[in-house]
Amino acid sequence: MLKISQTAKLPLEICKGSYKDRISLAKELNSKFFDEINKKFTQKTISYDLFEKTLKDSTPANIDISVQPFDKKGGVTCVGFDQDQDIAGYLIRIEKRPMMDGLGILDTEVALHETMHYFSSLTNPKHNAKTLKMITSGTIAKTEKFYRDNLYTRNEFNKENTQKALSEFLKQLNTEEQIDFLQSSRYRLIEEYNAYDEGYKYLDKIQDSHPELICEKIYAREKEDFHFPEIIEIITDKLKEIFANRHNLK
Numbered sequence: 001m002l003k004i005s006q007t008a009k010l011p012l013e014i015c016k017g018s019y020k021d022r023i024s025l026a027k028e029l030n031s032k033f034f035d036e037i038n039k040k041f042t043q044k045t046i047s048y049d050l051f052e053k054t055l056k057d058s059t060p061a062n063i064d065i066s067v068q069p070f071d072k073k074g075g076v077t078c079v080g081f082d083q084d085q086d087i088a089g090y091l092i093r094i095e096k097r098p099m100m101d102g103l104g105i106l107d108t109e110v111a112l113h114e115t116m117h118y119f120s121s122l123t124n125p126k127h128n129a130k131t132l133k134m135i136t137s138g139t140i141a142k143t144e145k146f147y148r149d150n151l152y153t154r155n156e157f158n159k160e161n162t163q164k165a166l167s168e169f170l171k172q173l174n175t176e177e178q179i180d181f182l183q184s185s186r187y188r189l190i191e192e193y194n195a196y197d198e199g200y201k202y203l204d205k206i207q208d209s210h211p212e213l214i215c216e217k218i219y220a221r222e223k224e225d226f227h228f229p230e231i232i233e234i235i236t237d238k239l240k241e242i243f244a245n246r247h248n249l250k
């Protein structure tokens with residue numbers, strides 16, 4: 001049986017309610033974390049250790065979280081697994097800028113995007129359980145390329161083409177795999193949508209709060225290129241269709 005350890009989720013008394021409530025809680029935690037990290041910027045950079053410690057201190061439970069810089073492009077949040085394939089904790093990897101010693105004030109965009117993923121994971125253990133199930137069953141291996149190429153992508157969007165490609169792709173999965181894939185894709189896209197918003201918002205805020213540490217204000221990546229709401233709608237329609245068909249078969 002797959003399990004999510006106590007060090008990877010919030011206690012029930014803190015974390016409950018609908019999906020909407022849980023997203024609000026994740027945003028609230030990210031906002032509190034921002035207030036703390038904002039105070040730590042007395043110069044243009046802070047150490048990754050200080051970032052990690054502040055994140056730990058801003059999490060209302062004893063969570064296993066570590067932050068690691070790396071050299072290649074793009075930031076990713078990974079869920080860590082222990083030996084029994086249970087979820088034990090989290091790892092946030094943030095791209096290190098060349099020539100820079102620590103996390104820069106302008107990295108706030110990526111950093112607060114990733115911490116939003118972290119808080120979303122903490123407040124939605126069900127999503128982690130589903131991801132874990134999909135990894136062990138091999139569904140992730142079968143679907144990840146499609147997800148990257150067709151759903152979570154900046155490629156030009158055409159509703160009909162995406163609908164067609166999705167219907168075609170789903171034919172190679174059984175009904176359970178189809179439902180897992182669609183539900184988890186929907187969660188992931190909603191979480192990306194929120195994470196981009198958070199990165200944008202806090203890059204703006206931190207620069208306004210430290211005009212002495214920046215030269216000229218910059219703005220974050222726009223999330224519109226991804227067409228999140230349109231693609232989420234396509235997935236939701238598909239799920240409705242599958243559930244309706246399943247109902248009719250009974």
Ligand SMILES: [Zn+2]
Nearest residue numbers: 113117192195
């Ligand atoms: Zn993301």
